[in-house]
Amino acid sequence: MEDDGGERSSFVVGLIENRAKEVGMAAFDLRSASLHLSQYIETSSSYQNTNTLLRFYDPCVIIVPPNKLAADGMVGVSELVDRCYSTVRKVVFARGCFDDTKGAVLIQNLAAEEPLALGLDTYYKQHYLSLAAAAATIKWIEAEKGVIVTNHSLTVCVFFHTVLSYLLR
Structure with missing residues (x-):
């Protein structure tokens, strides 16, 4: 599907991971002004969960922090993007x-619904990586695409681990 800019997808995805192999993802849909947040533990060395979600969103841009060597032979999200998504624009943003x-x-100010209604009050503490990915993604969209997201x-959309487990089966 192509939009007016000729890009096949309208999603911009931000990815970040920690040493415990938790991955935070923020997928921003430029067409609908929606942000999909998810955070999960990557259980396979091939980053199968991340790969599945990236295939689902089919992003036009993937934003990652600078590459660092992953422990335990795991490839890391940046290397996954290089290996499997070479045709997608990869943006490396400072950590x-x-x-x-x-x-x-940003989520508190920009969300159309009250954060408490979304269940975000406890989400903030437990899913900090997806919030970090959201910050980088929104910053890039505003700077690069000239899209300013106004308050409320x-x-x-917040995808909790149980929902993601179901979707990734």
């Missing part, structure tokens, strides 16, 4: 742009 505190503030206009 400081992946700021979970800024992400939480963003639809935020």
Whole structure:
């Protein structure tokens, strides 16, 4: 499916992981002004969960922090993008742009629904990686695409681990 800009997809995806192999993902749909947040533990060395979600979103841009060597022979999200998504524009953003505190503030200000109604009150503490990915993704969209998200206009979808487990089967 192509939009007016000729891009096949309208999703911009931000990815970040920690040493425990938890992955935070923020998928921003430029067409609908919606943000899909998810955080999960990557259980396979091939990053199968991340790969499945990337195939689902079919992003036009993937934003990652600078590559660092992954422990235990795991490839890391940046290497997964290089290996499996070479035709997708990869943007490397400074690790400081992946700021979970800024992400939480952005979601509080931009979400169309009250954060409490979304169940985000406990989400902030437990799913900081997806908030960090959201901060970098929104910052890039505003800077690169010139899209300014106004307060209380963003639809935020939060995928908890149990929902993701079902979707990734």
